[in-house]
Amino acid sequence: MIINFWGNLPALLRYPFRGLHRVEYELSRQASVKDIVESFGIPHTEVGRLTSNGRDISFSWPGAGADSLDVYPFCPPVDVLTPTLLRPESLAGITFAVDVNVGKLASLLRLAGFDTFYQNYIADPALIEVAGREQRIVLSRDKGLLKRKELVFGYLVREIYPEKQLTEVVHLFGLKELMQPFSRCMRCNGLLQVVAKEQISDRLEPLTKKYYNFFQQCRHCRQIYWPGSHRDKLLSLLSKCHTQNLDTAQ
Numbered sequence: 331m332i333i334n335f336w337g338n339l340p341a342l343l344r345y346p347f348r349g350l351h352r353v354e355y356e357l358s359r360q361a362s363v364k365d366i367v368e369s370f371g372i373p374h375t376e377v378g379r380l381t382s383n384g385r386d387i388s389f390s391w392p393g394a395g396a397d398s399l400d401v402y403p404f405c406p407p408v409d410v411l412t413p414t415l416l417r418p419e420s421l422a423g424i425t426f427a428v429d430v431n432v433g434k435l436a437s438l439l440r441l442a443g444f445d446t447f448y449q450n451y452i453a454d455p456a457l458i459e460v461a462g463r464e465q466r467i468v469l470s471r472d473k474g475l476l477k478r479k480e481l482v483f484g485y486l487v488r489e490i491y492p493e494k495q496l497t498e499v500v501h502l503f504g505l506k507e508l509m510q511p512f513s514r515c516m517r518c519n520g521l522l523q524v525v526a527k528e529q530i531s532d533r534l535e536p537l538t539k540k541y542y543n544f545f546q547q548c549r550h551c552r553q554i555y556w557p558g559s560h561r562d563k564l565l566s567l568l569s570k571c572h573t574q575n576l577d578t579a580q
């Protein structure tokens with residue numbers, strides 16, 4: 331059988347196939363197409379569409395007897411809310427569960443207003459369990475984690491720097507119109523509410539109390555936020571998500 335890997339998928343292939351667009355595969359045992367694709371090093375979460383001899387197929391399709399298999403990446407914007415042949419159980423909303431290897435990305439997603447689960451030192455099975463129970467998209471740089479069969483929606487983050495990772499995720503899932511900056515706590519993911527200065531003045535440093543009059547407080551952990559000098563930098567970062575056009579998931 332001939333397997334064609336399209337778009338950016340050849341870069342994910344394991345040695346010695348890395349970079350190849352077309353490989354020959356000899357089916358020596360009964361294997362689902364999902365197993366075949368993952369045996370080449372590509373987590374199932376990175377596959378947006380599968381066809382064989384021109385027909386769309388699902389992950390469970392048995393590869394036996396087929397002449398060709400075409401494996402496509404996702405095309406942004408990825409719609410996780412509509413059922414597809416590969417993922418009949420679509421999501422009800424766009425929320426994330428972020429792996430420890432992209433922890434700073436979790437803070438930035440929260441800053442942009444997206445519901446994001448993140449815990450330091452959480453074990454892989456626990457992260458997958460939370461993602462399944464709460465219907466979250468797992469973001470990680472760990473291919474092994476994204477190959478876990480219980481996982482339905484995930485994404486292998488390619489960029490190294492957190493700011494670029496945010497742009498990458500916003501672009502892939504088409505989130506730029508859904509951003510709600512400064513609506514969510516960067517520390518715990520709780521929603522922020524406006525709070526009167528008098529109510530929290532005993533917790534403010536003298537200079538903060540002197541120069542600022544608008545405050546928000548996390549409903550969950552009670553962390554206080556105000557528009558300090560870093561706010562402009564963060565807004566500038568989020569505005570880049572509107573203008574930058576990445577081709578990481580083409």
Ligand SMILES: [Zn+2]
Pocket residue numbers: 515516517518519520548549550551552553
């Ligand atoms: Zn909080």
